[in-house]
Amino acid sequence: MHISEKSSTFAQILTIYNHIVKNIVVRFCGDSGDGMQLTGNMFAQLAAELGHEISTLPDFPAEIRAPQGTLGGVSGFQVQLGSGVYTPGDKADVIVAMNAAALKVCTLGSHFNHPQAHYDDDFALYHRHAIVIVDTDALTDKDLEKALYHTDNPFTELDIPESVQIVPVPLTSLTKEALKDSGMDNKSVLKCRNMFALGLIYWLFDEPMEKAIHLLEEKFKKKPALIAPNTKVIVDGYNYGQNLALNITQIRLEESDAANKQPARYTSIAGNKATAWGLIAAAQKAGKHLFLGSYPITPATDILHELAARKDMNVMAVQAEDEIAGVCTAIGAAFAGDLACTTTSGPGLSLKSEAIGLAVMAELPLVIVDVQRGGPSTGLPTKTEQTDLMQALYGRNGECPAVVLAASSSANCFDFAYEACKIALENMTPVILLTDTYLANGTGLWRVPALEELPAIHPQSVPEELKGHFNPALRDERGVRYWAFPGMEGFEHRNIGLERDAEKGTISTNPENHEHMVLARKHKIEQIANSIPDLKVIESSVKSQESRDVLLVGWGSTEGHLHAAANALGCDFTQFNYICPLPRNTREVLSQYKRIIVCELNTGQFAAYLRSQFPDIQFEQYNEIQGQPFAVERIVEYASK
């Protein structure tokens, strides 16, 4: 094949970038066997360690292993780094394409399956001035055929704009060259291609190699035989860049604004891991045994993995026979006095509905984590969506109120998992925590807290004087019932999913009693608003005449995108983490704006909820439902209308 005349050498390109940038978006893209997630994660972690803000978006195919080299098997990992980073970025500034299929997917975006598609600003995953590094060894006729090209020139066929800088690098042969004396077999050698690309990117960003090599040693700690060859390849990749570009300035990110950050320990963390650790921290703080009942489901399973591995922290993780048993074993553990949790995604939440109703009725503490994915039914298991809000709020029989929280960044999955446990244990109620695929798999910078900084948790207990005449209907002054469990002498009682008598705690079908109990359970949830923080508004410092009265409203994982959009628009914005109950000052905040735009990745579930709570306030809505996070520019475009 021929390299297009549009392609050029490193030296030519990089002179374009001889300025310092505030932030930059890099996308690693290759076959699902090419190690793109590892490469992207290592790059993001190094960036974080060097003090940059990061936000990442892993974007892997639904197939575990699609045929090698095909369009269906392309796996991507996008990271934005720098300062003022709120999202993984709409479009990439730098693309690493490991094969012909990856080049096509990056260029055509969601249109990659259209036979006649070519570069289009709306769909391409990189912008018109991006650098595209491509492995020229992976553009053979056979590679092109597998990726469904019709001609032998992918660049012309895809109609990549002139302004895009294509950097052809024979990654495969350079990697083979680097490892020719290693004695490794061909297959193992080829697995190191990603490290060559990573070395090149490190050079491009002028990152120090010592830290990079240290990081690599950490990553391969369990496979020490791989450290030497991978180090060799990464260094060769770095040197390749160095040798080709003697006199040019590489991309250098603005010094991070470290003064604004509290001096503290940081790490990069994925949302699912942060969730798991939030549960662990809460259990220790509360002095409770952590019990997880769960059934594997994408994209929540990593929480089960993390907790199953933490027996050293006294975590009991039961992989149940189904979703229902997942929540029911947890309810059993809660009945027996534990901090009990279950983790799932939308379809699993549907299956758990009846049992969550039992926990509402029996007034037991229970944390349900729903890592939302595209629905309905099996839907888009590996993609992100905010479509379980109504299910979390209302998806149960009867008048069945539960607390609903939503995390808004990968790192604050920790805080809201912790908060979910605190609310559940202190208020004897199920708490549903909504995260989603984007938060679960993406990573962000997390300031590592010490346990003592975290708010105290006081699990509900029972006054000693009730010994001998306890019943499960007795409540404290807040309206929260007392908690006694097997093993406690003198507090034997029968709990039920049937309606109970408000005084005696026994089965009751009395009409007035039922209404009283429905309202008591509702009141119990409402009073939780007394102990949650006020809704905060992020105010814009550069308001224009038009943007002054505009408020962008979001909930959950869209926080970064809305923050970036609000910055671009010069308007205020607010993000909800507490959905039910809502913060006490919600009306006060909303009533200050003339134009409120509720942005969500569904058809308007939160907007509908807000309308139901504040019928006198007007809500406009902006929705996308494509299984992907928002594109900031589209929000800005809509709101500017």
Added chain:
Amino acid sequence: MQASDFKSDQYVRFCPGCGDHAICMALQKAMAQIGIPTHQVAVISGIGCSSRMPHYLNTYGFNTIHGRGGAIATGVKTSHPEITVWQMSGDGDCLAIGGNHFIHEIRRNVDLNVCMFNNRIYGLTKGQYSPTSPKGFVSKSSPFGTVERPFVPAQLVLGAGGTFFARTLDVDMPTTVDCLVAAQQHKGCSIVECLVNCVIFNNGTHAWIADREQRAEHSIILKHGEKMIFGKDRDKGLAVEIDPVTFVPKIIVVPADDPRVLTHDATQPDPTLHRLLGLMGQDRIVNVNAETDNELPVALGVIRSVEADTYDQAVNRQITEVRKKAKIKSFDELTATLDTFLL
């Protein structure tokens, strides 16, 4: 301890004449005999007539949702193995809506004592056929007779790898108490099939053996280490015959003094004979119209009781072992293992 220590203050609301009354009393007697204090006992149930049982026992109790008692009991026992956990369930709750939890609690061998009340009918919903109703059974939901093959609970339990199976009859109080006590003493998932009469919707369903006149001829009470002898005059015994061509073993009735009469070994790990014993007399429930000349008695008592590691113990042991060697024991030690950096 006295049976009355285990009686709650609740009025027992089973229908007059219902077999559940007898099992309720047997449970109170058995619990007193076992002697575990009331606060160390949790009784978990699903939904159905029999699932009302926790209300009548002065222990910790949880009357949950239909079919899920097994999963909830598994959660209680696994998180707190020091608590004695009973599960009360019926043929619908356990074998239909809760079938998955039932086979998995058996497969895992969770140390639970499960009373499965089998009246071969849905009583609380007023008379529909159940997974144990015989084929051809006419009910409100099967006006032309069922076309389904029923479960034989013994076969299901052994198929799932059950370590304990006993069968008892509402009208036989001593055998019921013995089975319940044996279930508690057995470490593992102990299933006690309680054959109970539903006076309202399925009266006489177990008359073949419940009828005082016929019981001695139609049933045998198995006792570990004792010869398998039955009959009004204790003149009949059970032996095994192996078909010389197919090698299929079957149980036959022989005179009580025949040297081939078997001695019951409930602790035999191989379930072959336990299965054959469990299936005796069950062809009558498989098909309501069965014209059978099968003279085999229905087996009552503890059919199988073998030792095996329990899930709750194994899970807790694994945690203890990991913790013994672990360097990390607190959240702060856990975060110290992170690759962090100072900013």
